Amino acid sequence: MEVTASLFLLFLLPTLLFIALAIRLISSPSSSPSSSSLKFPRSFPIIGSYFALAANEKRIIQWSSDLIQLSPTASFVLHRPFCLRHVFTGNPATVEHILKTHFSSYGKGDAFHISFEDVLGDGIFNIDGHSWKFQRQVASNEFNTKSLRKFVETVVDAELNDRLIPILSKGARNGTVLDVQDILQRFAFDNICKIAFGYDPACLTESLPEEKFARDFDEATMLSSQRFRMPFPILWKIKRMLGIGSEKRIKFAMTEIRSFARKIVQEKKREQQLKGSGSSSESVDLLSRFLSSGHSDEKFVIDIVISFILAGRDTTSAALTWYFWLLSKHRHVEDEVVREIREKPDAPIFEDVKDMVYTHASLCESMRFYPPVPFDTKEAARDDVLPDGIAVKKGTRVTYHPYAMGRSEKIWGGDWAEFRPDRWLEKAVTGKWSFVGRDSFTYPVFQAGPRICLGKEMAFLQMKRIVAGVLRRFRVVPAMEDGIEPRFINYLTAKMEGGFPATIQDRVE
DSSP states (O other): OHHHHHHHHHHHHHHHHHHHHHHHHHHOTTSOOOTTTOOOOOOBTTTBTHHHHHHTGGGHHHHHHHHHHHSTTSEEEEEETTTEEEEEEOOHHHHHIIIIITGGGEEOHHHHHHHHHHHHTTOGGGOOHHHHHHHHHHHHHHHTOHHHHHHHHHHHHHHIIIIIHHHHHHHHHHTOEEEHHHHHHHHHHHHHHHHHTSOOOOOSSTTOOOOHHHHHHHHHHHHHHHHHHOSOTHHHHHHHHHTOHHHHHHHHHHHHHHHHHHHHHHHHHHHHHHHOGGGGGGOOSHHHHHHHTTOOOHHHHHHHHHHHHHHHHHHHHHHHHHHHHHHHHOHHHHHHHHHHHHTSOSSOOHHHHTTOHHHHHHHHHHHHHSOSSOOEEEEESSOEEOTTSOEEOTTOEEEEOHHHHTTOHHHHOTTTTSOOGGGGEEEOTTSOEEEOOOOTTTSTBTBOGGGOOTTHHHHHHHHHHHHHHHHTTEEEEEOSOTTOOOOEEESSSEEETTOOEEEEEEOOO
Protein backbone atom coordinates (compact mmCIF):
# COMPACT_ATOMS: atom_id res chain seq x y z
CA MET A 1 0.00 0.00 0.00
CA GLU A 2 2.80 2.45 0.92
CA VAL A 3 4.66 1.64 -2.31
CA THR A 4 1.51 2.24 -4.37
CA ALA A 5 0.91 5.60 -2.67
CA SER A 6 4.52 6.64 -3.27
CA LEU A 7 4.29 5.74 -6.97
CA PHE A 8 1.04 7.69 -7.24
CA LEU A 9 2.71 10.76 -5.75
CA LEU A 10 5.68 10.44 -8.09
CA PHE A 11 3.34 10.55 -11.11
CA LEU A 12 1.03 13.21 -9.66
CA LEU A 13 3.60 15.75 -8.48
CA PRO A 14 5.19 16.55 -11.88
CA THR A 15 1.71 17.25 -13.27
CA LEU A 16 0.87 19.55 -10.36
CA LEU A 17 4.18 21.36 -10.65
CA PHE A 18 3.68 21.86 -14.40
CA ILE A 19 0.23 23.37 -13.81
CA ALA A 20 1.62 25.58 -11.04
CA LEU A 21 4.43 26.81 -13.29
CA ALA A 22 1.98 27.67 -16.04
CA ILE A 23 -0.21 29.66 -13.66
CA ARG A 24 2.81 31.48 -12.25
CA LEU A 25 3.91 32.50 -15.75
CA ILE A 26 0.43 33.73 -16.59
CA SER A 27 -0.15 35.58 -13.33
CA SER A 28 3.25 37.37 -13.22
CA PRO A 29 3.79 36.93 -9.46
CA SER A 30 6.66 39.42 -9.38
CA SER A 31 4.18 42.27 -9.14
CA SER A 32 2.92 42.92 -5.64
CA PRO A 33 -0.85 43.15 -5.24
CA SER A 34 -2.31 46.38 -3.94
CA SER A 35 -4.00 46.34 -0.56
CA SER A 36 -7.37 46.87 -2.26
CA SER A 37 -6.94 43.69 -4.38
CA LEU A 38 -5.58 41.52 -1.55
CA LYS A 39 -7.77 38.60 -0.60
CA PHE A 40 -7.42 35.28 1.16
CA PRO A 41 -6.09 32.56 -1.16
CA ARG A 42 -8.43 30.13 -2.82
CA SER A 43 -8.07 26.46 -1.90
CA PHE A 44 -8.37 23.60 -4.40
CA PRO A 45 -8.83 19.85 -3.84
CA ILE A 46 -5.59 17.97 -3.09
CA ILE A 47 -3.23 20.88 -3.73
CA GLY A 48 -4.89 23.38 -1.36
CA SER A 49 -3.59 26.93 -1.83
CA TYR A 50 -0.42 25.80 -3.58
CA PHE A 51 -0.91 28.25 -6.46
CA ALA A 52 -1.05 31.22 -4.07
CA LEU A 53 1.95 29.89 -2.13
CA ALA A 54 3.98 29.45 -5.31
CA ALA A 55 3.05 32.91 -6.59
CA ASN A 56 4.15 34.52 -3.31
CA GLU A 57 7.08 32.32 -2.29
CA LYS A 58 9.61 35.15 -2.75
CA ARG A 59 7.50 37.56 -0.68
CA ILE A 60 6.02 35.12 1.82
CA ILE A 61 6.79 37.36 4.81
CA GLN A 62 5.00 40.42 3.44
CA TRP A 63 2.17 38.40 1.88
CA SER A 64 1.34 36.50 5.07
CA SER A 65 1.69 39.74 7.06
CA ASP A 66 -0.80 41.48 4.75
CA LEU A 67 -3.28 38.62 5.19
CA ILE A 68 -2.95 38.84 8.99
CA GLN A 69 -3.76 42.57 8.81
CA LEU A 70 -6.77 41.71 6.63
CA SER A 71 -8.18 39.26 9.18
CA PRO A 72 -10.52 40.65 11.90
CA THR A 73 -8.91 38.24 14.42
CA ALA A 74 -5.33 38.77 13.16
CA SER A 75 -5.23 35.05 12.31
CA PHE A 76 -5.97 33.04 9.18
CA VAL A 77 -5.77 29.46 7.92
CA LEU A 78 -3.70 28.56 4.88
CA HIS A 79 -4.59 25.27 3.20
CA ARG A 80 -1.47 23.36 2.24
CA PRO A 81 -1.40 20.40 -0.18
CA PHE A 82 -3.05 17.12 0.88
CA CYS A 83 -5.60 18.79 3.20
CA LEU A 84 -2.97 20.07 5.65
CA ARG A 85 -3.89 23.28 7.47
CA HIS A 86 -1.41 25.97 8.51
CA VAL A 87 -2.44 28.75 10.91
CA PHE A 88 -0.75 32.16 10.77
CA THR A 89 -1.34 34.56 13.65
CA GLY A 90 -0.45 38.03 14.82
CA ASN A 91 -2.87 37.91 17.73
CA PRO A 92 -1.10 38.44 21.11
CA ALA A 93 -3.63 36.22 22.93
CA THR A 94 -2.95 33.38 20.51
CA VAL A 95 0.81 33.92 20.79
CA GLU A 96 0.54 33.62 24.58
CA HIS A 97 -1.61 30.52 24.16
CA ILE A 98 0.96 28.64 22.05
CA LEU A 99 4.16 29.95 23.68
CA LYS A 100 3.10 29.84 27.33
CA THR A 101 -0.39 28.74 28.41
CA HIS A 102 -0.38 25.59 26.25
CA PHE A 103 3.37 25.38 25.80
CA SER A 104 3.49 21.58 26.03
CA SER A 105 1.01 21.31 23.14
CA TYR A 106 3.10 23.34 20.68
CA GLY A 107 6.65 22.22 20.03
CA LYS A 108 9.05 22.18 17.13
CA GLY A 109 7.37 19.08 15.78
CA ASP A 110 8.56 16.28 13.51
CA ALA A 111 8.57 18.28 10.26
CA PHE A 112 10.90 20.96 11.66
CA HIS A 113 13.12 18.44 13.45
CA ILE A 114 13.60 16.32 10.33
CA SER A 115 14.19 19.33 8.08
CA PHE A 116 16.91 20.76 10.34
CA GLU A 117 18.33 17.55 11.78
CA ASP A 118 21.42 17.61 9.56
CA VAL A 119 22.31 21.13 10.79
CA LEU A 120 21.09 21.21 14.38
CA GLY A 121 21.01 17.52 15.25
CA ASP A 122 19.41 17.14 18.66
CA GLY A 123 20.48 20.61 19.79
CA ILE A 124 18.31 22.85 21.94
CA PHE A 125 16.66 24.66 18.99
CA ASN A 126 15.55 21.44 17.30
CA ILE A 127 13.99 19.36 20.07
CA ASP A 128 11.09 19.22 22.52
CA GLY A 129 10.26 17.49 25.78
CA HIS A 130 12.72 16.21 28.39
CA SER A 131 15.79 16.57 26.19
CA TRP A 132 14.94 20.24 25.58
CA LYS A 133 14.38 20.86 29.32
CA PHE A 134 17.73 19.31 30.16
CA GLN A 135 19.65 21.35 27.58
CA ARG A 136 17.80 24.52 28.57
CA GLN A 137 18.79 24.02 32.21
CA VAL A 138 22.43 23.33 31.30
CA ALA A 139 22.58 26.39 29.02
CA SER A 140 20.76 28.59 31.53
CA ASN A 141 23.26 27.74 34.25
CA GLU A 142 26.15 28.74 32.00
CA PHE A 143 24.54 31.92 30.67
CA ASN A 144 23.91 33.21 34.18
CA THR A 145 27.56 33.15 35.25
CA LYS A 146 29.42 36.45 35.68
CA SER A 147 32.57 34.94 34.21
CA LEU A 148 30.81 34.18 30.89
CA ARG A 149 29.37 37.70 30.72
CA LYS A 150 32.82 39.13 31.35
CA PHE A 151 34.29 36.89 28.67
CA VAL A 152 31.64 38.06 26.18
CA GLU A 153 32.46 41.69 26.97
CA THR A 154 36.16 41.06 26.38
CA VAL A 155 35.52 39.24 23.08
CA VAL A 156 33.17 41.94 21.74
CA ASP A 157 35.45 44.81 22.73
CA ALA A 158 38.48 43.16 21.12
CA GLU A 159 36.61 42.48 17.88
CA LEU A 160 35.23 46.02 17.85
CA ASN A 161 38.46 47.88 18.56
CA ASP A 162 40.96 45.62 16.79
CA ARG A 163 38.97 44.71 13.68
CA LEU A 164 35.67 46.52 13.04
CA ILE A 165 36.78 50.11 13.75
CA PRO A 166 40.02 49.81 11.69
CA ILE A 167 38.11 48.42 8.69
CA LEU A 168 35.52 51.21 8.89
CA SER A 169 38.29 53.80 9.29
CA LYS A 170 40.03 52.51 6.18
CA GLY A 171 36.74 52.56 4.29
CA ALA A 172 36.16 56.17 5.36
CA ARG A 173 39.66 57.22 4.25
CA ASN A 174 39.38 55.56 0.86
CA GLY A 175 35.72 56.31 0.17
CA THR A 176 35.13 52.60 -0.40
CA VAL A 177 31.63 51.15 -0.71
CA LEU A 178 31.41 48.40 1.90
CA ASP A 179 28.78 45.72 2.36
CA VAL A 180 27.81 46.55 5.93
CA GLN A 181 25.68 43.43 6.23
CA ASP A 182 28.63 41.21 5.31
CA ILE A 183 30.92 43.04 7.73
CA LEU A 184 28.43 42.72 10.59
CA GLN A 185 27.95 39.01 9.83
CA ARG A 186 31.72 38.51 9.93
CA PHE A 187 31.89 40.44 13.20
CA ALA A 188 29.12 38.32 14.73
CA PHE A 189 30.60 35.06 13.41
CA ASP A 190 34.02 35.79 14.91
CA ASN A 191 32.36 36.68 18.21
CA ILE A 192 30.10 33.67 18.50
CA CYS A 193 32.84 31.21 17.47
CA LYS A 194 35.09 32.62 20.21
CA ILE A 195 32.25 32.52 22.74
CA ALA A 196 30.97 29.07 21.73
CA PHE A 197 34.18 27.22 20.76
CA GLY A 198 37.01 29.42 21.95
CA TYR A 199 38.01 29.43 18.28
CA ASP A 200 38.79 32.56 16.23
CA PRO A 201 37.89 32.15 12.52
CA ALA A 202 39.26 35.68 11.86
CA CYS A 203 36.60 36.46 9.25
CA LEU A 204 36.77 40.19 10.00
CA THR A 205 40.36 40.91 9.07
CA GLU A 206 41.53 43.56 6.63
CA SER A 207 41.51 41.23 3.60
CA LEU A 208 37.94 40.05 4.41
CA PRO A 209 38.82 36.41 3.64
CA GLU A 210 36.23 33.81 2.73
CA GLU A 211 35.87 31.46 5.69
CA LYS A 212 34.89 27.95 4.60
CA PHE A 213 33.18 27.13 7.89
CA ALA A 214 30.98 30.25 7.58
CA ARG A 215 30.19 29.53 3.92
CA ASP A 216 29.20 25.92 4.66
CA PHE A 217 27.10 27.09 7.60
CA ASP A 218 25.24 29.59 5.40
CA GLU A 219 24.48 27.02 2.73
CA ALA A 220 23.34 24.33 5.16
CA THR A 221 20.92 26.64 7.01
CA MET A 222 19.53 28.13 3.78
CA LEU A 223 18.87 24.72 2.20
CA SER A 224 17.39 23.32 5.43
CA SER A 225 14.96 26.27 5.55
CA GLN A 226 13.94 25.52 1.97
CA ARG A 227 13.28 21.92 2.98
CA PHE A 228 10.89 22.98 5.74
CA ARG A 229 8.92 25.30 3.46
CA MET A 230 8.52 22.90 0.54
CA PRO A 231 4.82 22.28 -0.20
CA PHE A 232 5.75 18.71 -1.19
CA PRO A 233 8.41 17.47 1.29
CA ILE A 234 8.60 14.15 -0.53
CA LEU A 235 10.64 15.92 -3.22
CA TRP A 236 13.58 16.76 -0.96
CA LYS A 237 13.36 13.35 0.67
CA ILE A 238 13.67 11.66 -2.71
CA LYS A 239 16.63 13.91 -3.55
CA ARG A 240 18.25 12.96 -0.23
CA MET A 241 17.69 9.26 -0.91
CA LEU A 242 19.33 9.66 -4.33
CA GLY A 243 22.06 11.99 -3.02
CA ILE A 244 21.50 14.66 -5.67
CA GLY A 245 21.04 18.43 -5.98
CA SER A 246 20.50 20.48 -2.84
CA GLU A 247 20.58 17.37 -0.66
CA LYS A 248 24.07 16.52 -1.89
CA ARG A 249 25.13 20.09 -1.03
CA ILE A 250 23.68 19.88 2.50
CA LYS A 251 25.40 16.58 3.13
CA PHE A 252 28.75 17.91 1.97
CA ALA A 253 28.44 21.17 3.97
CA MET A 254 27.42 19.40 7.18
CA THR A 255 30.16 16.77 6.83
CA GLU A 256 32.67 19.62 6.73
CA ILE A 257 31.05 21.53 9.62
CA ARG A 258 30.75 18.54 11.93
CA SER A 259 34.24 17.31 11.09
CA PHE A 260 35.60 20.74 11.95
CA ALA A 261 33.52 20.95 15.16
CA ARG A 262 34.60 17.44 16.19
CA LYS A 263 38.28 18.39 15.87
CA ILE A 264 37.73 21.42 18.11
CA VAL A 265 35.87 19.33 20.72
CA GLN A 266 38.65 16.73 20.74
CA GLU A 267 41.32 19.43 21.07
CA LYS A 268 39.40 20.99 23.99
CA LYS A 269 39.18 17.62 25.71
CA ARG A 270 42.94 17.10 25.37
CA GLU A 271 43.57 20.63 26.56
CA GLN A 272 41.46 20.08 29.67
CA GLN A 273 43.14 16.76 30.40
CA LEU A 274 46.54 18.44 30.26
CA LYS A 275 45.40 21.28 32.53
CA GLY A 276 43.70 18.95 34.97
CA SER A 277 40.34 19.25 36.65
CA GLY A 278 41.47 22.09 38.89
CA SER A 279 41.07 24.65 36.12
CA SER A 280 37.52 23.69 35.14
CA SER A 281 35.88 26.51 37.11
CA GLU A 282 37.91 29.03 35.11
CA SER A 283 36.73 27.77 31.73
CA VAL A 284 35.49 30.64 29.59
CA ASP A 285 33.99 29.60 26.24
CA LEU A 286 30.75 27.58 26.22
CA LEU A 287 32.40 24.43 24.87
CA SER A 288 34.93 24.38 27.71
CA ARG A 289 32.14 24.96 30.21
CA PHE A 290 30.00 22.10 28.90
CA LEU A 291 32.97 19.71 28.88
CA SER A 292 34.20 20.72 32.33
CA SER A 293 30.72 20.34 33.83
CA GLY A 294 30.68 16.66 32.90
CA HIS A 295 28.90 16.75 29.52
CA SER A 296 31.46 14.79 27.54
CA ASP A 297 29.22 13.10 24.96
CA GLU A 298 30.72 14.34 21.70
CA LYS A 299 27.52 14.52 19.64
CA PHE A 300 25.58 16.27 22.41
CA VAL A 301 28.26 18.92 22.83
CA ILE A 302 28.64 19.48 19.07
CA ASP A 303 24.85 19.81 18.60
CA ILE A 304 24.38 22.34 21.36
CA VAL A 305 27.40 24.47 20.40
CA ILE A 306 26.38 24.55 16.71
CA SER A 307 22.91 25.64 17.86
CA PHE A 308 24.39 28.59 19.73
CA ILE A 309 26.50 29.58 16.74
CA LEU A 310 23.31 29.69 14.67
CA ALA A 311 21.51 31.74 17.31
CA GLY A 312 24.35 34.16 17.95
CA ARG A 313 25.61 34.79 14.47
CA ASP A 314 22.76 35.96 12.26
CA THR A 315 20.37 37.45 14.79
CA THR A 316 22.47 40.37 16.05
CA SER A 317 23.98 41.06 12.63
CA ALA A 318 20.50 41.11 11.03
CA ALA A 319 19.16 43.44 13.73
CA LEU A 320 22.09 45.86 13.34
CA THR A 321 22.01 45.84 9.52
CA TRP A 322 18.42 47.09 9.47
CA TYR A 323 19.09 49.41 12.40
CA PHE A 324 21.87 51.30 10.61
CA TRP A 325 19.70 51.51 7.49
CA LEU A 326 16.75 52.95 9.44
CA LEU A 327 18.98 55.49 11.19
CA SER A 328 20.25 56.70 7.82
CA LYS A 329 16.63 57.47 6.88
CA HIS A 330 15.81 59.15 10.20
CA ARG A 331 18.66 61.51 10.99
CA HIS A 332 16.88 63.10 13.95
CA VAL A 333 16.85 59.68 15.65
CA GLU A 334 20.52 59.15 14.82
CA ASP A 335 21.37 62.58 16.25
CA GLU A 336 19.63 61.69 19.50
CA VAL A 337 21.46 58.35 19.71
CA VAL A 338 24.81 60.09 19.11
CA ARG A 339 24.00 62.70 21.75
CA GLU A 340 23.37 59.91 24.27
CA ILE A 341 26.59 58.11 23.25
CA ARG A 342 28.64 61.26 23.73
CA GLU A 343 27.36 61.64 27.27
CA LYS A 344 29.40 58.51 28.05
CA PRO A 345 33.20 58.20 28.30
CA ASP A 346 35.27 58.10 25.08
CA ALA A 347 35.31 54.31 25.16
CA PRO A 348 32.08 53.26 26.92
CA ILE A 349 32.25 49.87 28.57
CA PHE A 350 29.37 47.47 28.99
CA GLU A 351 28.36 48.97 32.33
CA ASP A 352 27.99 52.35 30.60
CA VAL A 353 25.89 51.15 27.67
CA LYS A 354 23.36 49.64 30.08
CA ASP A 355 22.17 53.20 30.79
CA MET A 356 21.77 54.15 27.10
CA VAL A 357 17.97 54.23 27.32
CA TYR A 358 17.22 56.03 24.07
CA THR A 359 19.58 53.75 22.13
CA HIS A 360 17.87 50.73 23.68
CA ALA A 361 14.47 52.11 22.64
CA SER A 362 15.68 52.77 19.09
CA LEU A 363 16.91 49.18 18.78
CA CYS A 364 13.52 47.88 19.96
CA GLU A 365 11.76 50.13 17.48
CA SER A 366 14.02 48.93 14.66
CA MET A 367 13.34 45.28 15.50
CA ARG A 368 9.61 46.05 15.59
CA PHE A 369 9.87 46.72 11.85
CA TYR A 370 12.59 44.20 11.04
CA PRO A 371 12.70 41.37 13.60
CA PRO A 372 15.72 39.06 13.12
CA VAL A 373 13.30 36.10 13.14
CA PRO A 374 10.22 37.44 11.31
CA PHE A 375 8.05 34.40 12.00
CA ASP A 376 8.40 31.12 13.85
CA THR A 377 6.44 27.90 13.47
CA LYS A 378 5.21 25.41 16.05
CA GLU A 379 3.37 22.11 15.53
CA ALA A 380 0.31 21.07 17.52
CA ALA A 381 0.91 17.90 19.53
CA ARG A 382 -2.82 17.43 20.16
CA ASP A 383 -6.20 18.83 19.08
CA ASP A 384 -6.92 22.31 20.41
CA VAL A 385 -8.96 25.49 19.92
CA LEU A 386 -7.05 28.80 19.74
CA PRO A 387 -8.29 31.95 21.52
CA ASP A 388 -9.27 33.43 18.13
CA GLY A 389 -11.67 30.49 17.61
CA ILE A 390 -9.64 28.47 15.10
CA ALA A 391 -9.85 24.71 15.66
CA VAL A 392 -6.44 23.02 15.46
CA LYS A 393 -5.89 19.34 14.77
CA LYS A 394 -2.85 17.38 15.91
CA GLY A 395 0.00 17.97 13.45
CA THR A 396 -1.22 21.41 12.34
CA ARG A 397 1.49 24.05 11.95
CA VAL A 398 0.87 27.29 13.83
CA THR A 399 3.08 30.25 12.90
CA TYR A 400 3.26 33.38 15.04
CA HIS A 401 4.40 36.42 13.10
CA PRO A 402 6.49 39.15 14.85
CA TYR A 403 6.94 40.97 11.50
CA ALA A 404 3.17 41.31 11.06
CA MET A 405 2.65 42.21 14.72
CA GLY A 406 5.17 45.05 14.46
CA ARG A 407 3.04 46.52 11.66
CA SER A 408 -0.31 46.09 13.39
CA GLU A 409 -2.40 49.23 13.87
CA LYS A 410 -4.40 47.36 16.52
CA ILE A 411 -1.24 46.92 18.61
CA TRP A 412 0.77 50.08 17.86
CA GLY A 413 -1.89 52.61 16.92
CA GLY A 414 -2.44 54.81 13.91
CA ASP A 415 1.21 55.91 13.81
CA TRP A 416 2.54 52.35 13.57
CA ALA A 417 4.34 53.15 10.31
CA GLU A 418 6.45 55.89 11.94
CA PHE A 419 9.91 55.09 13.27
CA ARG A 420 9.49 56.53 16.78
CA PRO A 421 11.81 55.28 19.54
CA ASP A 422 10.04 57.54 22.02
CA ARG A 423 7.00 55.23 21.93
CA TRP A 424 9.12 53.01 24.21
CA LEU A 425 9.96 55.83 26.64
CA GLU A 426 8.37 57.93 29.34
CA LYS A 427 9.84 60.90 31.12
CA ALA A 428 10.09 60.83 34.91
CA VAL A 429 9.53 63.89 37.13
CA THR A 430 13.32 64.24 37.26
CA GLY A 431 13.32 64.84 33.50
CA LYS A 432 15.15 61.58 32.74
CA TRP A 433 13.82 59.08 30.24
CA SER A 434 12.92 55.59 31.40
CA PHE A 435 12.32 52.59 29.17
CA VAL A 436 8.82 51.09 29.04
CA GLY A 437 8.83 47.65 27.45
CA ARG A 438 6.00 45.70 25.90
CA ASP A 439 5.06 42.23 27.08
CA SER A 440 6.74 39.45 25.13
CA PHE A 441 3.45 38.19 23.63
CA THR A 442 2.78 41.55 21.99
CA TYR A 443 6.44 41.89 20.98
CA PRO A 444 7.70 38.30 20.58
CA VAL A 445 10.98 39.27 18.88
CA PHE A 446 12.91 37.16 21.41
CA GLN A 447 10.20 34.48 21.62
CA ALA A 448 8.24 34.25 24.89
CA GLY A 449 7.28 31.83 27.63
CA PRO A 450 9.60 28.94 28.56
CA ARG A 451 11.57 29.22 25.29
CA ILE A 452 12.29 32.94 25.61
CA CYS A 453 15.80 33.75 24.40
CA LEU A 454 18.45 33.07 27.05
CA GLY A 455 20.83 35.55 25.43
CA LYS A 456 18.39 38.47 25.18
CA GLU A 457 20.10 40.78 27.66
CA MET A 458 23.54 39.80 26.40
CA ALA A 459 22.42 40.57 22.82
CA PHE A 460 21.22 44.05 23.79
CA LEU A 461 24.50 44.80 25.55
CA GLN A 462 26.48 43.68 22.51
CA MET A 463 24.34 45.67 20.09
CA LYS A 464 24.53 48.84 22.18
CA ARG A 465 28.30 48.44 22.54
CA ILE A 466 28.67 48.14 18.75
CA VAL A 467 26.32 51.07 18.09
CA ALA A 468 28.25 53.23 20.56
CA GLY A 469 31.62 52.28 19.06
CA VAL A 470 30.54 52.87 15.46
CA LEU A 471 28.30 55.94 15.69
CA ARG A 472 30.64 57.88 17.95
CA ARG A 473 33.10 58.01 15.05
CA PHE A 474 31.19 57.34 11.82
CA ARG A 475 28.09 57.84 9.74
CA VAL A 476 26.79 54.89 7.73
CA VAL A 477 25.48 56.23 4.40
CA PRO A 478 23.60 53.81 2.10
CA ALA A 479 25.04 53.59 -1.43
CA MET A 480 21.68 52.90 -3.03
CA GLU A 481 19.57 54.74 -5.55
CA ASP A 482 17.15 57.21 -4.01
CA GLY A 483 13.76 55.66 -3.38
CA ILE A 484 15.08 52.10 -3.54
CA GLU A 485 14.20 50.13 -0.42
CA PRO A 486 16.19 47.01 0.37
CA ARG A 487 14.25 43.76 0.26
CA PHE A 488 13.61 41.86 3.48
CA ILE A 489 14.21 38.13 2.97
CA ASN A 490 14.21 35.26 5.41
CA TYR A 491 15.64 31.80 5.89
CA LEU A 492 16.02 30.97 9.56
CA THR A 493 16.83 34.63 10.17
CA ALA A 494 16.19 37.81 8.20
CA LYS A 495 18.63 39.35 5.77
CA MET A 496 18.84 42.29 3.40
CA GLU A 497 18.74 40.82 -0.11
CA GLY A 498 21.95 41.55 -1.97
CA GLY A 499 23.66 43.04 1.09
CA PHE A 500 23.78 46.60 2.44
CA PRO A 501 26.16 48.69 0.31
CA ALA A 502 27.21 51.84 2.15
CA THR A 503 29.97 54.37 2.44
CA ILE A 504 31.49 55.21 5.83
CA GLN A 505 31.97 58.87 6.69
CA ASP A 506 33.97 60.25 9.60
CA ARG A 507 31.64 62.05 11.96
CA VAL A 508 32.46 65.73 12.35
CA GLU A 509 32.39 66.88 15.99
